[in-house]
Amino acid sequence: MMTGGKVNRGSILASGVPVERGRPVHIEREDDWSCTNINNRTGEVVTIETPQDLFRRAHEMMHARHTDKTVLRQYERSGCNDFVYQIAEDCRLHMAHWPWHPSETPPEYRAAAFEEIAQQEKQVAEHLAEHPEDRGTWGDFASRMRICAVQHGLGEEYSVYEANFATRKQAEFAASVMAKLRRGKIAQAACDIQVAFFPPLDLPPGSPGTGSGPRSGLKRPAQNGALLKQPNMDVIELPHTVTIQDAVVGYRKATSGARLHRPSLRKPVLPQRLFIRRSRQEPQGTILVDASGSMGDWSQVKRWCEKAPFGTIAYYAGNGRKGWLYVYARNGKRAAKIVKPGGGGNTVDGPAITWLMSQAKPRLMITDRGFCDVADSQLQVMRLENLERMGEIKVLDYAHDDDDKE
Amino acid sequence: MTAISKPWDHKLTEFVESGIFGGPTGILNRMNISGYSRTGKTTLLNRLLKTERVTFHRAMPLDDLIGGLQLVDGRTVWVDGPAVRCLRDGKCLQIDEANEIPAECQTMFYALLDDPAGITLPTGERVEASPGYSVVTTMNPTPDCFPHPIYDRFDIYLTADRLSEGTRKALGRFANNADAVVGYNQPKLDWKRPASVNAFLAAAKMQQRGISNEKIAEVLGWEGKDRTDFLLAASAR
Numbered sequence: 001m002m003t004g005g006k007v008n009r010g011s012i013l014a015s016g017v018p019v020e021r022g023r024p025v026h027i028e029r030e031d032d033w034s035c036t037n038i039n040n041r042t043g044e045v046v047t048i049e050t051p052q053d054l055f056r057r058a059h060e061m062m063h064a065r066h067t068d069k070t071v072l073r074q075y076e077r078s079g080c081n082d083f084v085y086q087i088a089e090d091c092r093l094h095m096a097h098w099p100w101h102p103s104e105t106p107p108e109y110r111a112a113a114f115e116e117i118a119q120q121e122k123q124v125a126e127h128l129a130e131h132p133e134d135r136g137t138w139g140d141f142a143s144r145m146r147i148c149a150v151q152h153g154l155g156e157e158y159s160v161y162e163a164n165f166a167t168r169k170q171a172e173f174a175a176s177v178m179a180k181l182r183r184g185k186i187a188q189a190a191c192d193i194q195v196a197f198f199p200p201l202d203l204p205p206g207s208p209g210t211g212s213g214p215r216s217g218l219k220r221p222a223q224n225g226a227l228l229k230q231p232n233m234d235v236i237e238l239p240h241t242v243t244i245q246d247a248v249v250g251y252r253k254a255t256s257g258a259r260l261h262r263p264s265l266r267k268p269v270l271p272q273r274l275f276i277r278r279s280r281q282e283p284q285g286t287i288l289v290d291a292s293g294s295m296g297d298w299s300q301v302k303r304w305c306e307k308a309p310f311g312t313i314a315y316y317a318g319n320g321r322k323g324w325l326y327v328y329a330r331n332g333k334r335a336a337k338i339v340k341p342g343g344g345g346n347t348v349d350g351p352a353i354t355w356l357m358s359q360a361k362p363r364l365m366i367t368d369r370g371f372c373d374v375a376d377s378q379l380q381v382m383r384l385e386n387l388e389r390m391g392e393i394k395v396l397d398y399a400h401d402d403d404d405k406e
Numbered sequence: 407m408t409a410i411s412k413p414w415d416h417k418l419t420e421f422v423e424s425g426i427f428g429g430p431t432g433i434l435n436r437m438n439i440s441g442y443s444r445t446g447k448t449t450l451l452n453r454l455l456k457t458e459r460v461t462f463h464r465a466m467p468l469d470d471l472i473g474g475l476q477l478v479d480g481r482t483v484w485v486d487g488p489a490v491r492c493l494r495d496g497k498c499l500q501i502d503e504a505n506e507i508p509a510e511c512q513t514m515f516y517a518l519l520d521d522p523a524g525i526t527l528p529t530g531e532r533v534e535a536s537p538g539y540s541v542v543t544t545m546n547p548t549p550d551c552f553p554h555p556i557y558d559r560f561d562i563y564l565t566a567d568r569l570s571e572g573t574r575k576a577l578g579r580f581a582n583n584a585d586a587v588v589g590y591n592q593p594k595l596d597w598k599r600p601a602s603v604n605a606f607l608a609a610a611k612m613q614q615r616g617i618s619n620e621k622i623a624e625v626l627g628w629e630g631k632d633r634t635d636f637l638l639a640a641s642a643r
Contacts, residue, residue, distance in 0.1 A: 010600020012632055016639025054634055061638055099641035106620070106637050 005029040005049055013057060017045055017064045024048045024064060032056075036063035043069030054112035062093040071186060078190035081198055087142040088190045091149035092181040102155020113154055117147055136166030136389060138197045145174045152178070173382045196382035199357065199392070231374060232322040233351040238335035251276045284311035286359035288352060290367035291315035293344030312359055318347020320373050325352055347373040349380040356393060363393045411629050414441070415450055415570035422454045426612070426625055427562060428498055428540045433611050434561035434625070435540035436519055438504065440548055440597075441566025442589040446573035447544045448502060453572070457500035457542065458488045466508040471515075472525060484529050489518055493525070496538030504543030505551050512553075519559040521607075548597035561608040563627050565595050599627045601639075609640070 008014070011026035022044030024036075029049055034056040037046040045064045050057045067089060075085045100106070105113075124143045128135055144163040151158035160178075165171040173196065180189035253261055257275030264274050310332050316325040324341045325348070328334055349371040356363050369384065371377040387393040412420075418439070421427040427434050439447045451457055460471060468474075473487030492499040499518065507515060517525045519541055524534040545551075549563055568588055574581040589595075599605065605626055612622045619640050623633040 010602065011635070012601040012628065012639055013635040014639075015601040015606070016635075016641070052631065057635065058638055099638055101642070106634070108634050109637070 004031060004033070013050065013061065014048060016061055017048070021045045021064060021068065026050070028052075034060050036060045036067065038063075038067060038072070040072060043072065053116075054109055055116040058099055058109055058112075059090070059093070061099060062097050063089075066093055066097045074186040075190055078187040078194065080190040080194040083138065083142070084190050084193045084198065087146060088177075088181060088186070088193060090146055091178060092186060092189075094146075094149040094153035095178060095182050096184075098153035102153075105154060110154065113150055117150055120147055136170060136385075138386075140166060141170055141174070141197065145178065148174060149178060149181075167385065169378075169381055169385060173378055176378055192376070192379045196379055197386050199383055199387055199390075231318060231320075231347050231351075233316070233318070233325055233348040233355075234322070235325045235327065235355065236339075237327045237330075238339060240330055240333035240335055242334050242336050244329065244332050244334050251278055253277075285362035285364065286312040286314070286356060287364045287366065288356045289313070289315040290346070290349070290352075290365070291317040291341060292346045292370075293317075314355075315341075316348055316352040317341035317343055318345045318373060319343025320345050320347055323348025323351070325355055345373045346371050346377065350374075350376055350383075353380060353384060353387070353393070357387070361392075364396060365393050366396045368397060369395070412624075413568060413570075414439070414564045414566050415446065415572070417624075418450060418564060419454060421562065421625065426617075428455050428538075430496060430538040432538075432540065433615050433617075434608055435521070436560045437540070437542045437562040437564065438549055438560040439542065439544045439564045439566055440546065441564075441595060442592050443546055444573070444584075445566040445568065445588060446570030447566050448500070450570050450572055451498075451500055451542055451544065455498040455500070455540070455542065457498040458492050459500045459502065460488045461502040462504055462506040462508060462511070464506055464508055466511060468508075468510045468514060471511050472527065475528070484527065484531075489514075490525070490527065490533055492541075493518075493523060493533045493535045493539055496536035498538075498540045498542060501541065501543045503545055505545040505547050507553075507556070516555055516559070519556065547593065548595055549599075550597055558602045558604045561604065561611075562625060563599055565597070565627075567595050598632065609636075 005027035006029075008026040008028045014024050014026040017024055022039075022042075024045040025047045027047055027049045029051050032051050032053075033049060034051050034053075035047075035049050037049075038044070039046055048060050048064050050060050071089070071092075075089070078084075080088070098105070100109070120143055124140065128140065134140055144165050148158060148160055148163050160171040160175045161168075163171065163174070165174060173192075177189045177192055180186075180192070253264070253271075253273035254275045254277040255272050257277045259276050261274055261276045264271055311329070312327065312331075313329040313334070314325055314327045316323060318324070319342055323343070323345075326335075326339055326341070328338065353365070356365060365384065367384075369381055371380050371384075384393065384395060388395045418427075421434075421437075422429070425431055425433070427437060439451070441447065448459075452459070469487060471487050471489050473485050473490050475482045476485045478485075486494065489499055491497065514525060517523065522535050523539060523541075524532065526532050543560075548565075549557060549560070569577070569581065569585055574585070577584050608626060609622045612625060613619075617625075619637055620633075622640075623629075623636045626636070628636050
């Protein structure tokens, strides 16, 4: 982009770009625009556009020096979108390639960096004051992670917990992503962010991880998780032989109505749902129950079945190496008995969430969020948190569930 | 945090006295001072560096620069010119009106500005620069008037845009009056040193002698944004 800038011939700044990265044209801008244009094919830096601000000049210089073809390929491999690429790369550069060793940053650049941090913090605070609902969303998370990275690059003792992330889980997730970026695991880090904050909302049937084929055990592409080999998850449709009573009758218990549910009157303590109402046979969404050891009681599954007679109800668990997802009920029919999975671990939280995302809305997940067993468990916690924030999945904490859900 | 620029004469004095420029142990040995006339360039240089002076003009013969064969006691003998004397004795050669490079002297001028400098005389004798040899050129226009090979041979560029301390002293109570008319009716001095090979050669020489990047930027005449850009470009990571 050559608009609105003046070419700096004999640029001192451009002389800092290694010759193997090309001979970039340096464009001085009077506005705030800054960018480094890199030829995707050759990896050569074509132009560096810098504003007058020192921090951004240093930032563009880092791009020109270190955002090379290998790095670009890794982002490409991760399948992340542009937002993720920008933030992940910014963080990586600041943590690993700030032009000076921590104690050697010239005072002008140090001051400019802190000024930039203060400005960013102010902008975030102002935005959140106007839009509190954006707390914890991608923009909020990205700004805070970037601030952390800049602080680390300057050699500051700055913990992720000081960055005031929306939740402790987010702070921990940011720390893990930053650690990966620092170790050069770029594709993995980008992929983690992509999965956590930009989950695919409409998975085509047969997508990896949906459990509809053997591919759930392959290395996942970006849409379905980090570039880690995930445990297999078998999706088992139990034979749905029993008709769910409420589904057939077309009536359901309700807290109000014109007709009493007489059997309920015989109970020593009257339940809240004392009436019956005609219920339409409308899709009732999907309920996924985390049936790992931490979740405890199996009778709960039956209970959920009664609450959503026409919904799809499934539970899952794993044994640390593989996992099973049992579809217990669908379209008003359920299995005759509950088949217990072969393990009591989480293991396949990621594929299970992916499966849930491929099912009809509304989606409810009953879980204690205590994901564990596999390397990307933390990522899946973040992913679920963000899907919940986006309104794609409603999460019911197993420990605090109550009767009037769904 | 922008450093306030020091006056050119203070810089010159500091560079000479600190051993950055000139003298047998000087790190750098080629300097150009351009700027308004009557600011005290020549006088200060002569006082500080005890220079051997030559003034360029378009019709100047080569003999006036390097010397020539003369008739002495009935024999033709080689007599050194100012440039050769400086090379042999390790002194500072001062060239005034350097922008008026005589056509006859141009290539010899390149050789005098080389690092290390050395020329071959018409007698066949090769004269290499002795320690302490340096060249200072003065002129009124900005350095971009030089042909490129010369333009990129100087280590230090100073811009004499105000009266030197010595000139102000000489002017006494009229110093302020003279200050007010410095540069009157003269072309503006709006030249900035670009990045060039020799600039980085000079930077490397200074760095080898333990001089900080901040000081290097000052010596190279890079101030403000140029200075911070240099610090960035020279950063190690």
